[in-house]
Amino acid sequence: MDTLCITGGRVLHPDGRVREGDVVVDRETGTILAVGRDEAVAEHAADAAGTLDATGGLVIPGLVNAHTHVSMTLLRGYADDKPLDAWLREDVWPAEAELTDDDIEVGAELGVLEMIRSGTTAFADMYFATDRVADVVDRAGVRARLGHGVVTVGKGEEEAIADVEESLAVAADLDGAADGRVRTAFMPHSLTTVGEEHLREGIERAAAEDVPVHLHANETRDEVDPIVEERGERPLAYAADLGALGEGNFLAHCVHVDDAEIDLLAETGTAAVHCPASNMKLASGTAPVQRLREAGVTVALGTDGAASNNDLDLFDEMRDAAMVGKLAADDASAVPAGAVVEMATAGGADALGLPGGRIAEGEAADLAVVDLDRPHLTPVHDPVSHLAYAVRGSDVRHTVCDGRVLMRDREVLTLDADAVKARAAEAASDLVARVDEA
Numbered sequence: 541m542d543t544l545c546i547t548g549g550r551v552l553h554p555d556g557r558v559r560e561g562d563v564v565v566d567r568e569t570g571t572i573l574a575v576g577r578d579e580a581v582a583e584h585a586a587d588a589a590g591t592l593d594a595t596g597g598l599v600i601p602g603l604v605n606a607h608t609h610v611s612m613t614l615l616r617g618y619a620d621d622k623p624l625d626a627w628l629r630e631d632v633w634p635a636e637a638e639l640t641d642d643d644i645e646v647g648a649e650l651g652v653l654e655m656i657r658s659g660t661t662a663f664a665d666m667y668f669a670t671d672r673v674a675d676v677v678d679r680a681g682v683r684a685r686l687g688h689g690v691v692t693v694g695k696g697e698e699e700a701i702a703d704v705e706e707s708l709a710v711a712a713d714l715d716g717a718a719d720g721r722v723r724t725a726f727m728p729h730s731l732t733t734v735g736e737e738h739l740r741e742g743i744e745r746a747a748a749e750d751v752p753v754h755l756h757a758n759e760t761r762d763e764v765d766p767i768v769e770e771r772g773e774r775p776l777a778y779a780a781d782l783g784a785l786g787e788g789n790f791l792a793h794c795v796h797v798d799d800a801e802i803d804l805l806a807e808t809g810t811a812a813v814h815c816p817a818s819n820m821k822l823a824s825g826t827a828p829v830q831r832l833r834e835a836g837v838t839v840a841l842g843t844d845g846a847a848s849n850n851d852l853d854l855f856d857e858m859r860d861a862a863m864v865g866k867l868a869a870d871d872a873s874a875v876p877a878g879a880v881v882e883m884a885t886a887g888g889a890d891a892l893g894l895p896g897g898r899i900a901e902g903e904a905a906d907l908a909v910v911d912l913d914r915p916h917l918t919p920v921h922d923p924v925s926h927l928a929y930a931v932r933g934s935d936v937r938h939t940v941c942d943g944r945v946l947m948r949d950r951e952v953l954t955l956d957a958d959a960v961k962a963r964a965a966e967a968a969s970d971l972v973a974r975v976d977e978a
Protein backbone atom coordinates (compact mmCIF):
# COMPACT_ATOMS: atom_id res chain seq x y z
CA MET A 541 0.00 0.00 0.00
CA ASP A 542 1.22 3.51 -0.84
CA THR A 543 0.90 5.45 2.41
CA LEU A 544 1.84 8.86 3.71
CA CYS A 545 2.28 9.41 7.46
CA ILE A 546 1.89 12.82 9.05
CA THR A 547 3.88 12.42 12.24
CA GLY A 548 4.72 14.07 15.53
CA GLY A 549 1.91 16.57 15.83
CA ARG A 550 -1.47 17.06 17.42
CA VAL A 551 -4.71 16.38 15.56
CA LEU A 552 -8.02 18.27 15.53
CA HIS A 553 -10.80 15.66 15.76
CA PRO A 554 -14.39 16.09 14.46
CA ASP A 555 -15.68 16.61 18.02
CA GLY A 556 -13.45 19.70 18.31
CA ARG A 557 -10.98 18.02 20.68
CA VAL A 558 -7.23 18.11 20.06
CA ARG A 559 -5.06 15.09 20.89
CA GLU A 560 -1.51 14.05 20.12
CA GLY A 561 -1.45 11.67 17.17
CA ASP A 562 -0.31 10.75 13.68
CA VAL A 563 -2.47 10.64 10.57
CA VAL A 564 -1.89 7.80 8.11
CA VAL A 565 -3.13 8.39 4.57
CA ASP A 566 -3.72 5.94 1.72
CA ARG A 567 -2.37 7.85 -1.28
CA GLU A 568 -4.05 5.49 -3.76
CA THR A 569 -7.59 6.09 -2.51
CA GLY A 570 -6.91 9.58 -1.10
CA THR A 571 -8.48 8.62 2.24
CA ILE A 572 -7.44 8.56 5.88
CA LEU A 573 -6.43 5.06 7.04
CA ALA A 574 -5.78 5.68 10.72
CA VAL A 575 -5.51 8.49 13.28
CA GLY A 576 -3.88 8.40 16.71
CA ARG A 577 -0.84 6.91 18.35
CA ASP A 578 -1.74 3.28 19.02
CA GLU A 579 -0.05 0.10 17.74
CA ALA A 580 -2.07 -0.09 14.52
CA VAL A 581 -1.08 3.46 13.64
CA ALA A 582 2.55 2.72 14.50
CA GLU A 583 2.52 -0.30 12.16
CA HIS A 584 1.09 1.75 9.31
CA ALA A 585 3.57 4.52 10.05
CA ALA A 586 6.52 2.10 9.96
CA ASP A 587 5.46 1.00 6.44
CA ALA A 588 4.78 4.51 5.17
CA ALA A 589 6.34 5.34 1.82
CA GLY A 590 6.36 9.04 2.66
CA THR A 591 6.23 11.25 5.72
CA LEU A 592 5.33 14.82 6.58
CA ASP A 593 6.75 16.23 9.79
CA ALA A 594 4.09 17.83 12.01
CA THR A 595 6.30 18.28 15.09
CA GLY A 596 5.13 21.33 17.02
CA GLY A 597 2.15 21.54 14.71
CA LEU A 598 -1.57 20.88 14.56
CA VAL A 599 -3.11 18.72 11.82
CA ILE A 600 -6.49 20.15 10.79
CA PRO A 601 -8.96 19.35 8.00
CA GLY A 602 -8.18 21.27 4.82
CA LEU A 603 -10.23 24.48 4.93
CA VAL A 604 -13.23 24.96 2.63
CA ASN A 605 -13.82 28.33 0.96
CA ALA A 606 -17.52 27.95 0.23
CA HIS A 607 -18.04 31.08 -1.88
CA THR A 608 -15.56 32.89 -4.07
CA HIS A 609 -14.91 34.21 -7.55
CA VAL A 610 -11.34 32.95 -7.64
CA SER A 611 -10.17 34.77 -10.79
CA MET A 612 -11.06 38.12 -9.19
CA THR A 613 -7.56 38.02 -7.69
CA LEU A 614 -6.68 40.06 -10.81
CA LEU A 615 -8.95 42.83 -9.45
CA ARG A 616 -7.55 42.77 -5.90
CA GLY A 617 -7.24 46.41 -4.80
CA TYR A 618 -8.65 47.66 -8.11
CA ALA A 619 -11.75 49.29 -6.60
CA ASP A 620 -12.31 49.77 -2.89
CA ASP A 621 -14.50 51.70 -0.47
CA LYS A 622 -17.84 51.56 -2.29
CA PRO A 623 -21.12 49.75 -1.55
CA LEU A 624 -21.95 46.62 -3.56
CA ASP A 625 -24.15 48.10 -6.27
CA ALA A 626 -21.87 51.04 -7.14
CA TRP A 627 -18.76 48.84 -6.86
CA LEU A 628 -20.19 46.30 -9.32
CA ARG A 629 -21.69 48.76 -11.81
CA GLU A 630 -19.01 51.47 -11.81
CA ASP A 631 -15.87 49.36 -11.49
CA VAL A 632 -16.11 45.56 -11.44
CA TRP A 633 -18.52 44.82 -14.29
CA PRO A 634 -16.75 47.22 -16.74
CA ALA A 635 -13.44 45.50 -15.88
CA GLU A 636 -14.94 42.01 -16.19
CA ALA A 637 -16.24 42.93 -19.66
CA GLU A 638 -12.58 43.09 -20.75
CA LEU A 639 -11.50 39.76 -19.20
CA THR A 640 -10.24 37.06 -21.56
CA ASP A 641 -10.37 33.33 -20.85
CA ASP A 642 -6.59 33.43 -20.41
CA ASP A 643 -6.98 36.14 -17.74
CA ILE A 644 -9.53 33.99 -15.92
CA GLU A 645 -7.15 31.03 -15.94
CA VAL A 646 -4.23 33.12 -14.68
CA GLY A 647 -6.40 34.72 -11.98
CA ALA A 648 -7.57 31.26 -10.90
CA GLU A 649 -3.96 30.04 -10.68
CA LEU A 650 -3.09 32.97 -8.44
CA GLY A 651 -6.14 32.41 -6.25
CA VAL A 652 -5.58 28.67 -5.92
CA LEU A 653 -1.90 29.28 -5.12
CA GLU A 654 -2.96 31.66 -2.34
CA MET A 655 -5.51 29.15 -1.02
CA ILE A 656 -3.06 26.21 -0.95
CA ARG A 657 -0.56 28.44 0.89
CA SER A 658 -3.20 29.22 3.53
CA GLY A 659 -4.47 25.67 4.07
CA THR A 660 -7.57 25.69 1.86
CA THR A 661 -8.13 22.49 -0.11
CA ALA A 662 -11.64 23.04 -1.51
CA PHE A 663 -13.68 25.96 -2.79
CA ALA A 664 -16.91 26.91 -4.56
CA ASP A 665 -16.52 29.23 -7.53
CA MET A 666 -19.06 31.24 -9.51
CA TYR A 667 -17.56 32.93 -12.55
CA PHE A 668 -16.93 32.63 -16.29
CA ALA A 669 -14.70 30.36 -18.48
CA THR A 670 -15.40 27.56 -16.03
CA ASP A 671 -13.47 25.00 -18.12
CA ARG A 672 -10.31 27.05 -17.58
CA VAL A 673 -10.91 27.23 -13.82
CA ALA A 674 -11.46 23.45 -13.83
CA ASP A 675 -8.09 22.99 -15.59
CA VAL A 676 -6.41 24.93 -12.80
CA VAL A 677 -8.17 22.84 -10.14
CA ASP A 678 -6.95 19.71 -11.96
CA ARG A 679 -3.32 20.87 -12.19
CA ALA A 680 -3.15 22.34 -8.69
CA GLY A 681 -4.65 19.23 -7.05
CA VAL A 682 -7.43 20.90 -5.03
CA ARG A 683 -11.20 20.22 -5.06
CA ALA A 684 -13.97 22.57 -6.16
CA ARG A 685 -17.64 22.97 -6.89
CA LEU A 686 -17.67 25.16 -10.00
CA GLY A 687 -20.36 26.95 -11.97
CA HIS A 688 -20.91 29.49 -14.72
CA GLY A 689 -22.53 32.61 -13.23
CA VAL A 690 -25.73 33.68 -15.02
CA VAL A 691 -26.81 37.33 -15.31
CA THR A 692 -29.79 38.13 -17.55
CA VAL A 693 -30.63 41.75 -16.64
CA GLY A 694 -29.59 44.13 -19.39
CA LYS A 695 -29.46 41.29 -21.93
CA GLY A 696 -31.77 40.53 -24.84
CA GLU A 697 -33.89 37.37 -24.66
CA GLU A 698 -31.60 35.29 -26.88
CA GLU A 699 -28.47 36.22 -24.95
CA ALA A 700 -30.22 35.60 -21.62
CA ILE A 701 -31.36 32.13 -22.69
CA ALA A 702 -27.85 31.35 -23.94
CA ASP A 703 -26.42 32.30 -20.53
CA VAL A 704 -28.79 29.93 -18.71
CA GLU A 705 -28.02 27.17 -21.23
CA GLU A 706 -24.28 27.72 -20.75
CA SER A 707 -24.56 27.35 -16.98
CA LEU A 708 -26.55 24.12 -17.34
CA ALA A 709 -24.17 22.76 -20.00
CA VAL A 710 -21.09 23.58 -17.91
CA ALA A 711 -22.68 21.80 -14.92
CA ALA A 712 -23.32 18.70 -17.02
CA ASP A 713 -20.00 18.64 -18.90
CA LEU A 714 -17.50 19.39 -16.13
CA ASP A 715 -19.01 17.32 -13.34
CA GLY A 716 -16.48 14.69 -12.27
CA ALA A 717 -13.49 16.35 -14.01
CA ALA A 718 -10.05 16.25 -12.37
CA ASP A 719 -10.51 12.62 -11.30
CA GLY A 720 -13.75 13.56 -9.56
CA ARG A 721 -12.31 16.52 -7.66
CA VAL A 722 -14.43 18.93 -9.73
CA ARG A 723 -18.16 18.91 -9.04
CA THR A 724 -20.54 21.48 -10.48
CA ALA A 725 -23.65 23.55 -9.80
CA PHE A 726 -26.14 25.75 -11.65
CA MET A 727 -25.24 29.28 -10.57
CA PRO A 728 -27.66 32.15 -11.22
CA HIS A 729 -25.99 35.31 -9.88
CA SER A 730 -28.91 36.48 -7.69
CA LEU A 731 -32.69 36.87 -7.46
CA THR A 732 -32.50 40.44 -8.83
CA THR A 733 -29.95 40.01 -11.65
CA VAL A 734 -31.67 37.00 -13.25
CA GLY A 735 -35.25 37.29 -14.53
CA GLU A 736 -38.00 35.15 -12.98
CA GLU A 737 -38.66 32.96 -16.02
CA HIS A 738 -34.96 32.27 -16.50
CA LEU A 739 -34.56 31.41 -12.82
CA ARG A 740 -37.58 29.10 -12.93
CA GLU A 741 -36.46 27.30 -16.07
CA GLY A 742 -32.81 26.89 -15.00
CA ILE A 743 -33.58 25.75 -11.46
CA GLU A 744 -36.21 23.26 -12.62
CA ARG A 745 -33.83 21.72 -15.14
CA ALA A 746 -30.97 21.64 -12.65
CA ALA A 747 -33.17 19.87 -10.09
CA ALA A 748 -34.27 17.32 -12.68
CA GLU A 749 -30.59 16.40 -13.18
CA ASP A 750 -29.74 16.50 -9.42
CA VAL A 751 -27.49 19.51 -10.03
CA PRO A 752 -27.16 21.78 -6.97
CA VAL A 753 -28.04 25.48 -7.15
CA HIS A 754 -25.85 28.27 -5.80
CA LEU A 755 -26.64 32.00 -5.81
CA HIS A 756 -26.08 35.25 -3.90
CA ALA A 757 -29.11 35.92 -1.66
CA ASN A 758 -30.22 38.62 0.81
CA GLU A 759 -26.83 40.32 0.64
CA THR A 760 -27.88 43.98 0.93
CA ARG A 761 -31.01 45.94 1.86
CA ASP A 762 -30.94 47.45 -1.64
CA GLU A 763 -31.39 43.94 -3.02
CA VAL A 764 -34.05 42.80 -0.53
CA ASP A 765 -36.32 45.89 -0.51
CA PRO A 766 -37.28 45.89 -4.23
CA ILE A 767 -38.17 42.18 -4.06
CA VAL A 768 -40.45 42.81 -1.07
CA GLU A 769 -41.99 45.89 -2.75
CA GLU A 770 -42.54 44.27 -6.15
CA ARG A 771 -43.56 40.77 -5.07
CA GLY A 772 -45.03 41.32 -1.61
CA GLU A 773 -42.91 38.47 -0.26
CA ARG A 774 -39.46 38.04 1.26
CA PRO A 775 -36.61 36.96 -1.07
CA LEU A 776 -36.31 33.47 0.39
CA ALA A 777 -40.06 32.87 0.04
CA TYR A 778 -39.54 33.76 -3.63
CA ALA A 779 -36.48 31.48 -3.76
CA ALA A 780 -38.55 28.63 -2.26
CA ASP A 781 -41.28 29.18 -4.85
CA LEU A 782 -38.63 28.98 -7.59
CA GLY A 783 -37.36 25.68 -6.17
CA ALA A 784 -33.98 27.20 -5.24
CA LEU A 785 -34.07 25.90 -1.65
CA GLY A 786 -33.29 22.28 -0.76
CA GLU A 787 -30.63 19.78 0.24
CA GLY A 788 -27.42 20.34 -1.72
CA ASN A 789 -28.23 23.97 -2.54
CA PHE A 790 -26.24 26.76 -0.89
CA LEU A 791 -26.75 30.53 -0.73
CA ALA A 792 -24.01 33.11 -0.38
CA HIS A 793 -24.38 35.87 2.25
CA CYS A 794 -27.88 35.55 3.85
CA VAL A 795 -27.23 38.84 5.67
CA HIS A 796 -30.75 40.33 5.71
CA VAL A 797 -32.83 37.27 6.58
CA ASP A 798 -35.78 37.40 8.97
CA ASP A 799 -36.85 34.60 11.34
CA ALA A 800 -39.24 33.05 8.81
CA GLU A 801 -36.46 32.95 6.20
CA ILE A 802 -34.07 31.33 8.70
CA ASP A 803 -36.73 28.68 9.36
CA LEU A 804 -37.13 28.15 5.60
CA LEU A 805 -33.40 27.50 5.25
CA ALA A 806 -33.46 25.05 8.17
CA GLU A 807 -36.61 23.22 7.02
CA THR A 808 -35.36 22.82 3.45
CA GLY A 809 -31.77 21.86 4.37
CA THR A 810 -30.35 24.78 2.39
CA ALA A 811 -26.88 25.88 3.51
CA ALA A 812 -25.81 29.49 4.07
CA VAL A 813 -22.31 30.73 3.24
CA HIS A 814 -21.25 33.57 5.52
CA CYS A 815 -18.77 36.02 3.97
CA PRO A 816 -17.93 38.36 6.86
CA ALA A 817 -15.04 40.32 5.32
CA SER A 818 -16.96 41.09 2.12
CA ASN A 819 -20.05 42.04 4.17
CA MET A 820 -17.99 44.45 6.28
CA LYS A 821 -15.98 45.94 3.41
CA LEU A 822 -19.05 46.63 1.25
CA ALA A 823 -21.02 47.65 4.39
CA SER A 824 -23.66 45.09 3.38
CA GLY A 825 -24.64 44.33 6.98
CA THR A 826 -24.10 41.74 9.70
CA ALA A 827 -25.44 38.22 9.09
CA PRO A 828 -27.32 36.59 12.00
CA VAL A 829 -24.88 33.68 12.21
CA GLN A 830 -25.72 32.69 15.77
CA ARG A 831 -29.45 32.55 14.98
CA LEU A 832 -28.82 30.60 11.77
CA ARG A 833 -26.77 28.02 13.64
CA GLU A 834 -29.25 27.80 16.51
CA ALA A 835 -32.02 27.13 13.97
CA GLY A 836 -30.00 24.19 12.61
CA VAL A 837 -28.90 25.76 9.31
CA THR A 838 -25.56 24.47 7.95
CA VAL A 839 -23.36 27.57 7.89
CA ALA A 840 -20.10 27.64 5.91
CA LEU A 841 -17.53 30.39 5.38
CA GLY A 842 -16.51 32.12 2.17
CA THR A 843 -14.06 34.85 1.28
CA ASP A 844 -16.12 36.10 -1.70
CA GLY A 845 -13.80 37.47 -4.41
CA ALA A 846 -10.41 38.98 -3.63
CA ALA A 847 -11.71 42.37 -4.82
CA SER A 848 -14.07 42.65 -1.83
CA ASN A 849 -11.96 41.04 0.89
CA ASN A 850 -9.01 41.51 -0.22
CA ASP A 851 -7.45 38.07 0.31
CA LEU A 852 -8.47 34.41 0.18
CA ASP A 853 -7.17 33.48 3.65
CA LEU A 854 -9.88 31.56 5.54
CA PHE A 855 -8.13 32.08 8.89
CA ASP A 856 -9.01 35.79 8.49
CA GLU A 857 -12.59 34.73 7.74
CA MET A 858 -12.80 32.62 10.91
CA ARG A 859 -11.61 35.53 13.03
CA ASP A 860 -13.91 38.00 11.28
CA ALA A 861 -16.89 35.64 11.64
CA ALA A 862 -16.33 35.22 15.36
CA MET A 863 -15.81 38.95 15.92
CA VAL A 864 -18.72 40.24 13.83
CA GLY A 865 -20.95 37.39 15.04
CA LYS A 866 -20.57 38.66 18.61
CA LEU A 867 -21.23 42.21 17.52
CA ALA A 868 -24.36 41.20 15.57
CA ALA A 869 -25.73 39.17 18.52
CA ASP A 870 -24.60 41.77 21.09
CA ASP A 871 -23.23 38.77 22.98
CA ALA A 872 -19.55 37.91 23.51
CA SER A 873 -20.41 34.23 23.83
CA ALA A 874 -22.03 34.11 20.36
CA VAL A 875 -20.18 32.42 17.44
CA PRO A 876 -17.37 30.99 19.58
CA ALA A 877 -14.02 29.66 18.35
CA GLY A 878 -15.22 26.07 17.92
CA ALA A 879 -18.15 27.26 15.81
CA VAL A 880 -16.06 29.15 13.26
CA VAL A 881 -13.56 26.29 12.99
CA GLU A 882 -16.47 23.94 12.31
CA MET A 883 -17.89 26.37 9.73
CA ALA A 884 -14.54 26.53 7.87
CA THR A 885 -14.14 22.72 7.82
CA ALA A 886 -17.07 20.27 8.18
CA GLY A 887 -19.66 23.01 7.58
CA GLY A 888 -18.00 23.95 4.29
CA ALA A 889 -17.67 20.36 3.09
CA ASP A 890 -21.33 19.68 3.99
CA ALA A 891 -22.57 22.88 2.31
CA LEU A 892 -20.72 22.07 -0.92
CA GLY A 893 -21.42 18.34 -0.82
CA LEU A 894 -17.69 17.63 -1.21
CA PRO A 895 -15.52 15.10 0.64
CA GLY A 896 -13.30 16.34 3.47
CA GLY A 897 -13.82 18.59 6.47
CA ARG A 898 -13.20 15.91 9.12
CA ILE A 899 -10.13 13.96 10.24
CA ALA A 900 -11.29 10.40 10.85
CA GLU A 901 -10.72 6.95 9.39
CA GLY A 902 -12.32 6.65 5.96
CA GLU A 903 -12.66 10.40 5.40
CA ALA A 904 -10.94 12.16 2.49
CA ALA A 905 -7.29 12.97 3.17
CA ASP A 906 -7.71 16.75 2.76
CA LEU A 907 -5.49 18.21 5.47
CA ALA A 908 -3.35 21.15 6.53
CA VAL A 909 -0.58 21.25 9.14
CA VAL A 910 -0.44 24.51 11.10
CA ASP A 911 2.88 25.41 12.72
CA LEU A 912 2.10 26.46 16.31
CA ASP A 913 5.75 27.15 17.16
CA ARG A 914 5.52 30.85 16.35
CA PRO A 915 5.80 33.93 18.61
CA HIS A 916 2.23 35.09 17.92
CA LEU A 917 0.94 31.58 18.78
CA THR A 918 2.81 31.25 22.09
CA PRO A 919 1.65 29.97 24.57
CA VAL A 920 -0.86 27.37 23.38
CA HIS A 921 -3.57 27.29 26.06
CA ASP A 922 -6.19 26.19 23.55
CA PRO A 923 -5.29 25.27 19.93
CA VAL A 924 -8.90 25.78 18.76
CA SER A 925 -8.84 29.34 20.12
CA HIS A 926 -5.63 29.92 18.15
CA LEU A 927 -7.21 28.61 14.92
CA ALA A 928 -10.06 31.09 15.29
CA TYR A 929 -8.30 34.14 16.65
CA ALA A 930 -4.52 34.03 16.14
CA VAL A 931 -3.37 31.72 13.31
CA ARG A 932 -2.61 33.32 9.94
CA GLY A 933 -2.59 31.57 6.59
CA SER A 934 1.19 31.96 6.49
CA ASP A 935 1.44 29.66 9.55
CA VAL A 936 0.38 26.66 7.41
CA ARG A 937 3.40 24.37 6.92
CA HIS A 938 1.98 21.60 4.70
CA THR A 939 -1.21 21.18 2.64
CA VAL A 940 -2.57 17.81 1.44
CA CYS A 941 -5.59 17.15 -0.79
CA ASP A 942 -6.94 13.75 -1.86
CA GLY A 943 -3.86 12.21 -0.23
CA ARG A 944 -1.43 14.23 -2.37
CA VAL A 945 1.01 16.72 -0.86
CA LEU A 946 0.31 20.09 -2.52
CA MET A 947 2.60 22.15 -0.25
CA ARG A 948 5.56 20.84 1.77
CA ASP A 949 7.40 23.18 4.15
CA ARG A 950 5.68 26.14 2.44
CA GLU A 951 6.83 25.15 -1.05
CA VAL A 952 3.84 24.62 -3.35
CA LEU A 953 4.63 21.54 -5.43
CA THR A 954 1.84 21.69 -8.01
CA LEU A 955 2.15 25.30 -9.20
CA ASP A 956 5.22 27.41 -9.97
CA ALA A 957 4.58 30.28 -7.55
CA ASP A 958 6.99 32.79 -9.14
CA ALA A 959 5.71 32.14 -12.65
CA VAL A 960 2.06 32.39 -11.50
CA LYS A 961 2.69 35.72 -9.75
CA ALA A 962 4.53 37.16 -12.77
CA ARG A 963 1.82 36.06 -15.24
CA ALA A 964 -0.94 37.41 -12.99
CA ALA A 965 0.71 40.80 -12.49
CA GLU A 966 1.16 41.20 -16.26
CA ALA A 967 -2.40 40.05 -17.04
CA ALA A 968 -3.80 42.46 -14.43
CA SER A 969 -1.92 45.48 -15.76
CA ASP A 970 -2.88 44.65 -19.38
CA LEU A 971 -6.50 44.28 -18.26
CA VAL A 972 -6.56 47.68 -16.58
CA ALA A 973 -4.99 49.27 -19.67
CA ARG A 974 -7.79 47.78 -21.82
CA VAL A 975 -10.44 49.05 -19.39
CA ASP A 976 -8.97 52.55 -19.48
CA GLU A 977 -9.01 52.53 -23.31
CA ALA A 978 -12.60 51.22 -23.55
Ligand SMILES: CSC[C@H]1O[C@@H](n2cnc3c(O)ncnc32)[C@H](O)[C@@H]1O
Nearest residue numbers: 609632666667689690729756844845
Ligand atom coordinates in the same frame (compact mmCIF):
# COMPACT_ATOMS: atom_id res chain seq x y z
C1 LIG B 1 -21.89 36.18 -12.82
S1 LIG B 1 -20.38 35.62 -12.20
C2 LIG B 1 -20.30 36.28 -10.56
C3 LIG B 1 -20.42 37.77 -10.50
O1 LIG B 1 -20.54 38.13 -9.14
C4 LIG B 1 -19.84 39.34 -8.95
N1 LIG B 1 -19.61 39.54 -7.52
C5 LIG B 1 -18.46 39.56 -6.86
N2 LIG B 1 -18.68 39.77 -5.54
C6 LIG B 1 -20.01 39.89 -5.41
C7 LIG B 1 -20.87 40.12 -4.30
O2 LIG B 1 -20.42 40.29 -3.07
N3 LIG B 1 -22.19 40.18 -4.53
C8 LIG B 1 -22.69 40.04 -5.76
N4 LIG B 1 -21.93 39.84 -6.85
C9 LIG B 1 -20.61 39.77 -6.66
C10 LIG B 1 -18.61 39.16 -9.78
O3 LIG B 1 -17.95 40.36 -9.98
C11 LIG B 1 -19.21 38.53 -11.03
O4 LIG B 1 -19.65 39.52 -11.91
Ligand SMILES: [Zn+2]
Nearest residue numbers: 756792844845
Ligand atom coordinates in the same frame (compact mmCIF):
# COMPACT_ATOMS: atom_id res chain seq x y z
ZN1 LIG C 1 -19.92 36.59 -4.41
